[in-house]
Amino acid sequence: MKNLSIFERALIDAGGGGIAGAFTYVCLxxxxxxxxxxxxxxxxxxxxxxxxxxxxxxxxxxxxxxxxGVSTVIVGSVVYFGTCEFGKSFLSKLDYHALIIPPTADAMGNIVSSAILLH
Known part of the structure; x- marks a missing residue:
């Protein structure tokens, strides 16, 4: 995992988030x-x-x-988790404080997924 680019990590997390979101919403x-x-x-x-x-x-x-509506939820999940992972990787390269990275990446994921789903 250490040799993966920011984009590759984001794709892996987006896929994982999509699978997790799909499973959760199929059940709930x-x-x-x-x-x-x-x-x-x-x-x-x-x-x-x-x-x-x-x-x-x-x-x-x-x-x-x-x-x-399950497809919308899956798309939102993929976008959210992909953006979060991209944000974490990107912010860690900029030498942000470790306590600020997760909430900032989370906010990035929420903003991007909301912007896409609410267009």
Whole structure:
């Protein structure tokens, strides 16, 4: 890993972040989808309970209906982690203080991924 360029490290972390984000959201997005449906104004008129919301969602959209928007989350994850790693590598070359590098790289990742996803 020591012989890798800043760009190569960023690509490796972007790939790892994309995989981690994909796995997390494949597991959690269906729960978030149902939670959002239950919190929507007037949900009590549409869904009797959580189980009813799950059944109706499955009947109307199938299993893929629970995963709408997952591609955006994966792209955001890849961009965020790639930018963070690039930032850490770049800032360490500029001789920044070790305590400042992680939060600064994190901020860079948040700014870049938000700018791309909110365009």
């Amino acid at each position: 997005l269906p729960l978030d989808t149902i939670k959002t449906k239950m919190q929507t104004k007037g949900a009590c008129k549409i869904h009797a309970n959580t189980f009813d919301a799950i059944v109706k969602s499955f009947q109307t959209s199938g299993i893929l209906g629970f995963y709408k």
